[in-house]
Amino acid sequence: MSGRPRQNGPAQAKALQFKLVLLGESAVGKSSLVLRFVKGQFHEYQETTIGAAFLTQTVTVDGVTVKFEIWDTAGQERYHSLAPMYYRGAQAAIIVYDITNRDTFERAKSWVKELDRQARKDIVIALAGNKFDLSNKRMVEVEEGSAYAQEHNLIFMETSAKTGDNVSNVFVEIAKMLPKVEPKPNNNGQTVRIDDNQEAQNGGGPGCCSKN
Amino acid sequence: MTDNNDTEELEELPDVTKRFYEEYDVELFYADKGTSGTFAVLERGECAYIEWTPFDSYDVNNHMSFDEWGVIAHDSTKEPSVGMPPLRVPISTIDSIKQEIGARGRACIIISTSSQRLPVIYFPKLDSVYRLVQCLKRFLCFIRERDTLVVDHSRAGLHKVMKELELDGTATSNQVYKKIAVDFQDVYDTTLSGLSKVTNFLRGSVVGKPVSRPGAQTSKTAVTNPTPPEHLCHRPAEGDFELYDLRKPLDRAAPVARDEMFTQALWETHFDSEGRVCRVKELQDRIFGGGCHPDLRQDVWPFLLNVYPWNSTLEERAAIMEQKKKEYEVLKNQWKSISPAQMKRFQLYRDREALVEKDVLRTDRVLEFYRGENNPHIADLYEMLMTYCQYNFDLGYVQGMSDLLSPLYLLFKDKLMAFWAFVGYMDMVEAHFFLDQQKIQGKLADLSSLVYYCDSELYNHLEKEDSSNFFFCFRWLLINFKREFRGDDILELWEVIWTCPYNTDYTLFIATAILLQERTPIIQKKMCFADILRYINDLSQHIDLREVLGNTESLFHNIRSQPDIPFNIRTNILRIAETPLSSLGSQYNPNRDIAEKTPEPETADHLITSRDLDESRDPASLLVENVSNMSLDPPQ
Numbered sequence: 058m059s060g061r062p063r064q065n066g067p068a069q070a071k072a073l074q075f076k077l078v079l080l081g082e083s084a085v086g087k088s089s090l091v092l093r094f095v096k097g098q099f100h101e102y103q104e105t106t107i108g109a110a111f112l113t114q115t116v117t118v119d120g121v122t123v124k125f126e127i128w129d130t131a132g133q134e135r136y137h138s139l140a141p142m143y144y145r146g147a148q149a150a151i152i153v154y155d156i157t158n159r160d161t162f163e164r165a166k167s168w169v170k171e172l173d174r175q176a177r178k179d180i181v182i183a184l185a186g187n188k189f190d191l192s193n194k195r196m197v198e199v200e201e202g203s204a205y206a207q208e209h210n211l212i213f214m215e216t217s218a219k220t221g222d223n224v225s226n227v228f229v230e231i232a233k234m235l236p237k238v239e240p241k242p243n244n245n246g247q248t249v250r251i252d253d254n255q256e257a258q259n260g261g262g263p264g265c266c267s268k269n
Numbered sequence: 270m271t272d273n274n275d276t277e278e279l280e281e282l283p284d285v286t287k288r289f290y291e292e293y294d295v296e297l298f299y300a301d302k303g304t305s306g307t308f309a310v311l312e313r314g315e316c317a318y319i320e321w322t323p324f325d326s327y328d329v330n331n332h333m334s335f336d337e338w339g340v341i342a343h344d345s346t347k348e349p350s351v352g353m354p355p356l357r358v359p360i361s362t363i364d365s366i367k368q369e370i371g372a373r374g375r376a377c378i379i380i381s382t383s384s385q386r387l388p389v390i391y392f393p394k395l396d397s398v399y400r401l402v403q404c405l406k407r408f409l410c411f412i413r414e415r416d417t418l419v420v421d422h423s424r425a426g427l428h429k430v431m432k433e434l435e436l437d438g439t440a441t442s443n444q445v446y447k448k449i450a451v452d453f454q455d456v457y458d459t460t461l462s463g464l465s466k467v468t469n470f471l472r473g474s475v476v477g478k479p480v481s482r483p484g485a486q487t488s489k490t491a492v493t494n495p496t497p498p499e500h501l502c503h504r505p506a507e508g509d510f511e512l513y514d515l516r517k518p519l520d521r522a523a524p525v526a527r528d529e530m531f532t533q534a535l536w537e538t539h540f541d542s543e544g545r546v547c548r549v550k551e552l553q554d555r556i557f558g559g560g561c562h563p564d565l566r567q568d569v570w571p572f573l574l575n576v577y578p579w580n581s582t583l584e585e586r587a588a589i590m591e592q593k594k595k596e597y598e599v600l601k602n603q604w605k606s607i608s609p610a611q612m613k614r615f616q617l618y619r620d621r622e623a624l625v626e627k628d629v630l631r632t633d634r635v636l637e638f639y640r641g642e643n644n645p646h647i648a649d650l651y652e653m654l655m656t657y658c659q660y661n662f663d664l665g666y667v668q669g670m671s672d673l674l675s676p677l678y679l680l681f682k683d684k685l686m687a688f689w690a691f692v693g694y695m696d697m698v699e700a701h702f703f704l705d706q707q708k709i710q711g712k713l714a715d716l717s718s719l720v721y722y723c724d725s726e727l728y729n730h731l732e733k734e735d736s737s738n739f740f741f742c743f744r745w746l747l748i749n750f751k752r753e754f755r756g757d758d759i760l761e762l763w764e765v766i767w768t769c770p771y772n773t774d775y776t777l778f779i780a781t782a783i784l785l786q787e788r789t790p791i792i793q794k795k796m797c798f799a800d801i802l803r804y805i806n807d808l809s810q811h812i813d814l815r816e817v818l819g820n821t822e823s824l825f826h827n828i829r830s831q832p833d834i835p836f837n838i839r840t841n842i843l844r845i846a847e848t849p850l851s852s853l854g855s856q857y858n859p860n861r862d863i864a865e866k867t868p869e870p871e872t873a874d875h876l877i878t879s880r881d882l883d884e885s886r887d888p889a890s891l892l893v894e895n896v897s898n899m900s901l902d903p904p905q
Binding site (some may be wrong): 083084101102103104105107108109111112126128131132133135136138139142146160 | 623624628629630631632633634635667668669671672702704706740741743744747748752799800802803805
């Protein structure tokens with residue numbers, strides 16, 4: 058938080074907003090990653106996502122507040138045709154696979170290809186090898202995921218929605234990569250940090266995104 | 270211009286060279302009779318026309334060939350003897366276009382030409398009129414007088430100006446048309462982006478105003494001419510045609526009170542001496558009105574889900590179950606006997622198995638029945654779903670199906686019965702899970718029509734927020750609200766859907782009723798698509814079932830009793846055979862005992878729906894296209 062007086066009175070600088078979409082095979086942990094990131098919770102038996110879900114969460118990176126508008130999608134191939142609705146226009150994507158399931162890694166690769174073809178050219182993509190807590194059952198080596206990510210210029214991390222390992226880090230790394238053009242800098246040219254906790258608590262309620 | 274000028278156009282009309290505008294489900298009214306058809310602005314050779322072709326009531330082939338169409342001088346006080354003939358009017362003869370308040374304020378216009386006044390034309394949506402006006406501006410120069418656009422014949426429309434400029438030169442007509450086509454695309458794009466300009470006002474303030482019925486009007490000046498209150502009136506730019514949505518929302522009728530539950534004592538009165546269920550209609554109506562007593566569901570649901578025919582005897586049912594038991598074992602053994610070696614060469618099987626396994630592990634695990642590590646009921650769900658994949662091999666397993674099976678198994682606690690009840694349920698809804706998504710998209714389109722009809726303010730908000738694809742209701746419709754209600758509520762909701770006595774898809778009315786309940790926060794908080802999706806998802810388990818069912822039933826009757834139900838709702842949703850509109854109102858009968866359910870396949874066969882006419886012209890498929898092209902970015 059800036060110690061200098063704000064000249065704009067109580068008005069806070071608007072957070073930068075970014076549309077982020079989660080993609081990946083069914084049951085790799087997309088909804089669990091979002092739930093961990095947004096609400097700090099984990100449900101062992103998180104129910105399937107039907108249609109899509111929408112949540113928001115903010116992170117502060119280098120003094121800049123970034124608000125993620127997160128679109129969580131259904132993973133089953135059957136519902137693939139709906140995905141473009143959600144990734145179109147997205148500035149960021151997290152493509153998730155399950156490190157204990159090789160097929161899901163292959164599926165992740167095909168998502169990368171699809172986004173290369175169909176999504177915004179400047180989209181920031183992170184590849185997340187989830188279920189790191191089950192690394193004793195690992196079927197995809199970390200080096201393999203890492204090499205693929207490097208080759209395709211993706212952020213890469215192994216995560217665990219269950220333990221929380223690396224979950225916020227993925228979002229923070231994405232936030233770092235996103236353009237930081239201030240929509241309206243305040244008079245000091247400084248951004249004001251929005252209290253993360255308060256935002257997190259509000260984040261789950263209806264009707265509180267993007268219209269504030 | 271004189272009649273002679275009009276009739277000159279009759280001779281040797283060239284083929285259509287260009288289509289500028291097309292709208293389906295546009296109704297023309299004579300007196301009290303409306304006929305639906307396609308309305309188009311098109312060009313034949315050098316001359317542009319507005320043309321309207323009825324869907325089905327007029328057999329063009331039998332009456333006159335396409336080229337024999339002429340300008341038919343309609344006298345709006347006379348009713349045509351044979352259906353409604355097609356209509357064609359040269360655009361150059363149009364003198365004025367007046368926006369009119371139709372019955373209950375539907376968007377409609379009256380076009381007057383140099384020699385006649387055309388019948389009142391009802392458009393499905395306000396933006397259809399807006400697009401039409403935008404299109405006609407290319408041909409005509411309008412001066413706005415209150416709610417009427419008067420053609421200034423001394424000035425040419427843009428189209429004519431362009432043509433004169435280009436055709437004098439050396440450009441081939443092809444080049445010119447290309448240029449015009451590009452230009453029209455621009456207009457179309459501008460129009461779409463400008464839809465938010467469509468003003469939505471006067472809602473409610475026209476309530477109670479005498480609605481002038483087409484045909485009753487004798488002169489232009491006699492037409493009801495509402496002048497909007499000054500403070501509500503948008504001041505359009507000169508020559509601009511600001512459209513007013515004059516429709517008032519469907520009046521909210523009082524919710525229908527739920528009846529008493531259907532009880533064991535009543536159930537026992539429905540059997541004959543050999544155990545057949547009799548007075549089935551009465552029984553279904555009771556369940557529809559009040560739901561089953563929870564203890565009774567195990568007995569009643571096998572009939573509702575077609576495990577047993579209603580007229581089977583006790584003895585026959587035992588035999589049926591015996592047979593089904595054998596069949597289940599056969600199906601189960603088919604997948605159970607696949608060897609590991611076989612499996613290696615059987616990708617489809619492996620994929621299905623993986624999907625089923627992943628999903629049963631996370632289906633309703635919060636319920637006591639499915640809770641805990643190594644819960645045997647999870648393995649049972651797996652077995653039943655894998656067996657269903659054998660039963661319905663073409664469909665296999667699709668996400669959402671475990672949500673439909675879980676409550677059935679929880680109810681019956683018997684794999685065999687749960688499986689066959691699931692089969693019966695899937696027979697009703699399997700199209701929801703088809704790869705092409707046509708069924709669900711069609712339902713979303715129907716839901717869109719209903720909300721538009723019932724509450725255009727809500728609809729306009731959704732449209733403004735790129736949400737009129739109704740995708741936020743996808744989950745509701747895919748699995749019949751399974752995620753929205755819990756416990757006995759979802760069971761009661763389902764049995765209401767299964768026993769609905771009306772020949773309609775009741776889930777559409779349930780969805781509409783919930784949306785109408787939630788309209789105020791959606792509109793007042795100016796929710797965008799993302800907000801709405803989250804809001805709707807968060808309604809899960811917070812919806813009062815009784816309130817919804819009461820509102821749904823009253824909404825259904827309310828819509829049925831309206832005199833001006835649009836063609837699409839009438840035909841595709843309510844599935845009412847074509848009848849004069851004025852007589853529809855009298856069919857309303859709040860008493861559910863009226864037997865009006867007709868077997869669906871027959872009805873579907875003889876009714877001509879807009880979908881039958883031309884796949885590509887179907888408004889629903891247009892919406893589908895819309896959905897797939899739509900960017901759901903939250904508005905900045």
